[in-house]
Amino acid sequence: MCGRYALSSPVESLEAQFEAEARALLTPRYNIAPTTPVPVVRNGGPGRVIVLQHWGLIPSWSKDPAMGARMANARGETVVEKPSFRGPFRRNRCIIPADGFYEWRAGTPKQPFCIRLAGGGLLGFAGLWDHWEGPDGAVDSCTIITTSANGAMAPIHDRMPVILAPEDYARWLDPATPAEALRELLRPCPDAWLQLAPVSTRVGNVRNDDPDLMEPIDG
DNA sequence: CCAGACGTTGTT
DNA sequence: GTCTGG
DNA sequence: CCAGACGTTGTT
DNA sequence: GTCTGG
Numbered sequence: 007m008c009g010r011y012a013l014s015s016p017v018e019s020l021e022a023q024f025e026a027e028a029r030a031l032l033t034p035r036y037n038i039a040p041t042t043p044v045p046v047v048r049n050g051g052p053g054r055v056i057v058l059q060h061w062g063l064i065p066s067w068s069k070d071p072a073m074g075a076r077m078a079n080a081r082g083e084t085v086v087e088k089p090s091f092r093g094p095f096r097r098n099r100c101i102i103p104a105d106g107f108y109e110w111r112a113g114t115p116k117q118p119f120c121i122r123l124a125g126g127g128l129l130g131f132a133g134l135w136d137h138w139e140g141p142d143g144a145v146d147s148c149t150i151i152t153t154s155a156n157g158a159m160a161p162i163h164d165r166m167p168v169i170l171a172p173e174d175y176a177r178w179l180d181p182a183t184p185a186e187a188l189r190e191l192l193r194p195c196p197d198a199w200l201q202l203a204p205v206s207t208r209v210g211n212v213r214n215d216d217p218d219l220m221e222p223i224d225g
Numbered sequence: 226c227c228a229g230a231c232g233t234t235g236t237t
Numbered sequence: 238g239t240c241t242g243g
Numbered sequence: 244c245c246a247g248a249c250g251t252t253g254t255t
Numbered sequence: 256g257t258c259t260g261g
Contacts, residue, residue: 042260075259
């Protein structure tokens with residue numbers, strides 16, 4: 007799955023790769039957790055924008071915004087039908103940028119890994135967002151879509167985030183793309199894209215937030 | 226008809 | 238909001 | 244995802 | 256064990 011990731015690339019790199027205009031101040035983060043604001047690329051006006059949205063999708067019809075707490079991920083296999091996700095899947099698709107993400111291999115102790123592009127560069131997760139309004143204001147929130155693990159990820163975990171190819175960004179964000187074509191995109195990326203490395207268990211604690219969290223350790 | 230759910234992950 | 242269960 | 248809490252009363 | 260917070 008994807009419950010923790012990092013994003014520290016300069017805003018200029020994000021704007022270039024995703025052809026979007028940043029409308030929020032972005033700070034380097036090496037330990038991004040659900041329930042925090044995360045940068046999201048989505049359609050806005052004539053072009054694409056980068057905005058901060060709460061990680062954990064709160065359905066627009068939800069009475070309790072706490073519902074978002076368990077919506078950090080959405081299964082790609084079922085987004086088309088789940089009540090919480092099918093509306094956003096039709097209308098509110100987004101891309102969530104990352105420099106890498108973390109997965110924990112089961113065992114004692116659990117061993118965290120950092121997964122990055124083998125050739126370096128930014129990843130774009132397939133995501134969904136929604137707009138929620140409550141008595142005390144409005145919240146735009148988002149979720150990261152998951153799929154089965156590819157060969158590279160399988161030794162660590164049976165799920166992984168959907169990582170879009172840059173040539174698929176436009177298709178994913180285009181409101182006119184048919185659902186069948188969208189579902190074609192929700193597949194595990196090729197093994198060769200990814201590079202995995204074990205990292206310090208310090209990443210488990212969300213209070214730790216420094217570049218060393220992404221650094222490979224021995225073993 | 227109304228009431229209640231609406232989700233994923235990992236682990237057992 | 239929309240579906241499922243009763 | 245993991246880490247950490249898991250409670251109430253009265254008083255300031 | 257299970258929920259909340261980050």
